[in-house]
Amino acid sequence: LDAGEFRRQGRQVVDFIADYYDRIDEYPVRPTVAPGFLARQLPDTAPSWPEPDALASALRDVRELILPGVTHWQSPRHFAHFAATASNVGALGEALAAGLNINPFTWAASPAATELETVVTDWLGKALHLPEQLLFCGGGGGTLLGTSCEAMLCTIVAARDRKLAELRGDERMGDLVVYCSDQTHFSFKKAAHVAGIRRANCRVIPTCRESGFTLSPAALQAAVCADEAAGRVPLFLCATVGTTPTAAVDPLRELCAAVAGHGVWVHVDAAYAGAACICPEFSHIAAGAEAVDSFSTNPHKWLLANMDCCALWVRHPTALVAALGTDDDVILKDAAASAVVDYKDWQVALSRRFRALKLWLVLRCHGVEGLRGFVRAHVRMAAAFEAMVRADPRFEVPVPARFGLVCFRLRPDKYWIWM
Numbered sequence: 001l002d003a004g005e006f007r008r009q010g011r012q013v014v015d016f017i018a019d020y021y022d023r024i025d026e027y028p029v030r031p032t033v034a035p036g037f038l039a040r041q042l043p044d045t046a047p048s049w050p051e052p053d054a055l056a057s058a059l060r061d062v063r064e065l066i067l068p069g070v071t072h073w074q075s076p077r078h079f080a081h082f083a084a085t086a087s088n089v090g091a092l093g094e095a096l097a098a099g100l101n102i103n104p105f106t107w108a109a110s111p112a113a114t115e116l117e118t119v120v121t122d123w124l125g126k127a128l129h130l131p132e133q134l135l136f137c138g139g140g141g142g143t144l145l146g147t148s149c150e151a152m153l154c155t156i157v158a159a160r161d162r163k164l165a166e167l168r169g170d171e172r173m174g175d176l177v178v179y180c181s182d183q184t185h186f187s188f189k190k191a192a193h194v195a196g197i198r199r200a201n202c203r204v205i206p207t208c209r210e211s212g213f214t215l216s217p218a219a220l221q222a223a224v225c226a227d228e229a230a231g232r233v234p235l236f237l238c239a240t241v242g243t244t245p246t247a248a249v250d251p252l253r254e255l256c257a258a259v260a261g262h263g264v265w266v267h268v269d270a271a272y273a274g275a276a277c278i279c280p281e282f283s284h285i286a287a288g289a290e291a292v293d294s295f296s297t298n299p300h301k302w303l304l305a306n307m308d309c310c311a312l313w314v315r316h317p318t319a320l321v322a323a324l325g326t327d328d329d330v331i332l333k334d335a336a337a338s339a340v341v342d343y344k345d346w347q348v349a350l351s352r353r354f355r356a357l358k359l360w361l362v363l364r365c366h367g368v369e370g371l372r373g374f375v376r377a378h379v380r381m382a383a384a385f386e387a388m389v390r391a392d393p394r395f396e397v398p399v400p401a402r403f404g405l406v407c408f409r410l411r412p413d414k415y416w417i418w419m
């Protein structure tokens with residue numbers, strides 16, 4: 001496309017998105033389509049030659065074929081899963097990054113993109129009241145990945161390699177043990193498995209309703225001591241701030257104290273509720289994070305940064321780089337390597353997206369106060385909804401609403417009335 005045509009077609013796409021949001025509450029949230037419905041309506045092969053007026057006809061297909069078959073995550077009536085909040089600014093940030101299409105795997109591959117990521121992760125960390133030890137300004141540092149699962153995988157691998165180096169050999173690999181609770185997101189087990197931890201060495205510690213489904217420091221300590229006594233090697237704890245089932249907040253300070261002296265890497269998965277730390281009145285949920293090794297949260301869940309954006313901060317970036325750093329390709333060697341961040345060494349893949357641009361725009365256009373207002377509005381709505389549900393005898397609220405999450409269910413004994 002020449003510049004003029006690009007502008008013309010770009011406007012069509014922006015108009016399309018704006019129209020979609022104007023009418024989004026008219027769509028049924030979930031599609032009623034059967035498997036194969038779309039494939040049946042599309043050609044079997046890609047066109048050999050450019051279609052005439054391809055964008056316009058593709059947009060027509062999006063409207064007529066695709067939209068009837070999607071779940072409308074941005075619908076005001078979509079309440080499944082944790083939110084994937086979006087904003088116009090987040091979408092524009094994505095468009096800008098896609099338009100520039102740079103690949104900042106090393107500092108030299110795009111100095112400004114790398115430096116913007118270091119700046120913006122410090123900005124976000126400060127806005128979330130995270131301890132300085134996790135930020136570049138305090139000797140740690142942050143990066144922007146796609147998902148929390150990637151953050152878990154990268155940190156387990158860093159912990160694993162650090163531990164095996166301490167133990168002077170890979171023979172103890174089969175003895176490494178990781179810890180979580182029965183409320184921890186399932187992606188943790190997957191990440192541990194991918195990192196080579198034996199499935200039998202993933203300790204899932206039970207929680208209970210009386211303690212609000214939080215991980216018990218005493219139970220954790222007992223598990224760690226039992227493993228040590230049996231000759232195994234405690235490696236990694238995944239604590240959660242805002243569990244998926246009930247948004248429970250594990251007690252970070254007490255958990256860190258429980259494993260202190262046992263050489264356990266403590267990671268905090270704050271995928272959803274980490275965003276709440278932006279409000280001073282909720283920042284206590286990360287109390288004790290001074291002692292953790294890593295902390296991650298998804299701004300794409302609750303901070304208006306469109307998919308995908310997971311911020312990961314580590315206290316010792318050198319541990320990540322020691323495990324994930326590569327030095328094999330002469331083209332990628334950075335003259336100033338020791339003085340700069342090469343983000344390829346903080347993640348699994350080489351190539352990476354320019355996510356910092358989107359998050360930077362979101363922070364600039366909404367401001368920290370704007371994001372606080374957004375989070376508080378969700379918390380207020382959840383409280384109002386909880387009050388309505390509690391006032392209805394057909395329902396019970398098994399745990400108090402936390403953040404924007406209200407858990408409720410039909411009372412089995414009242415169910416017949418409703419039927």
Ligand code: PLP
Nearest residue numbers: 147148149185187243244269271
């Ligand atoms: N951790 C928690 C607490 C979650 O709620 C979720 C998903 O909702 C995840 C991790 C997985 O996140 P991701 O899809 O970014 O890997």
